[in-house]
Amino acid sequence: MNPTLIEESSSKRIPHNLEALVKSLDGSPDVSPTNTNDLIAVLLYVLMMETGYSPINVGGTSISSSDHGFSIHKLNRFCNMPAIWKNIRQNNYEMTFTLGRFTQHPCRLLIISIDDEIIVNLLISNLNEERNGYSLGIQPSKYVVNPTSNCIPTKFRNLRDLSLRFKNSLSHPARSVILTKEGILNASLLGVPDEVKIKIFKYLKVSDLLKLSLVCSHLYTVTEEQGLWRYFLLRDFRCEDVEDLVNQPGINDIIIWKEEYKKRYTSVHIRRHKWHFRSDI
Incomplete structure (x- = not known):
């Protein structure tokens, strides 16, 4: 059985939506599927959706106006990258997400390549708070080990570590800040991220x-x-x-x-x- 979340991946199986996104790179005229940083960007794109965010500027796909939780249906709807997500010349990436109905707080995911490291920034708009962004440094070679492999799951390793680091450092804190700003209590079962609820259930x-x-x-x-x-x-x-x-x-x-x-x-x-x-x- 294919795993539901990236953190459940193995060298033999990865989530269906991640596999579909990697395959979609083959048909893109401006993205090489052998590019390690491209694959990291795809992983982070999926991790944002696992935390309840919905991407914008994905052609032809409607976005729920109220759902800010985890959903396999939501994950499987987005099997293409956003229309403009990569700066080919600079090899940097930018994607924008919203959290459910809170469209007044769009979140920009910026992925910047510096030598052998990637700096990931998640910036929240219209918070009027002292802190409106989170950052994380990633070594791509730790998570993408065989980008040219014909077997997609073997391209990756240590995905549980990447998932936990990204969610704990960026997507969950940003989610908590937005929900708190909008009066949604987080110190309860209702405030726990939906993918965590599902694990408990x-x-x-x-x-x-x-x-x-x-x-x-x-x-x-x-x-x-x-x-x-x-x-x-x-x-x-x-x-x-x-x-x-x-x-x-x-x-x-x-x-x-x-x-x-x-x-x-x-x-x-x-x-x-x-x-x-x-x-x-």
Whole structure:
């Protein structure tokens, strides 16, 4: 099964949207897929979306006006880089994002190449605060080791380290500042980034998850996340045909994992004559 997040990547598997973005570079007239810095820029682009940001200036793709959380659907919608994201002459990069409905605070991601290092700046507009930006230094060779490989996952390594460093130093602090500025409390489950909520929810029983989904509309939305129900399907129905189903190419585009979980739950418990399936799943 392909991982959902960059930090879950291995030398054999990477998230679907990251793979699609790297492949899209092949068809770009102004970007070489063998360029290490290009691949770093693609990684950071995906990490911003994993933290709940949506890119702007991506042709033909609509952006939700209210969603500032993690969503596999959002990740998979953006399988192309923004229209203007690279300064070819200077080998620098610039991309702009918004966090949900808070479009008054666009965030500029600036990636500047200096010798063998990359300096990453995330600048937040219209904050009127003492600090409106965050910076991080990255050594590209630590994360992109084989840019010419025909096998995309082997181009990368140490992606968990890159993900944690970037999110802890840039995207999460910026997100927290914006939400606090707009009166969204962060010292609660609702303030925890959605990808962290999903990791927590994976430890729950499905019955407890359903109760949690009744708390508010935001938690309901998070508990409906496709990747979460795909995980529960694999966890609760350990059999070969489930693994084969989950690993089918393109299956995420045609199946609703919660409905698949419901069907299998119903089938198993009718056969056992123990429980009736709960109608609220």
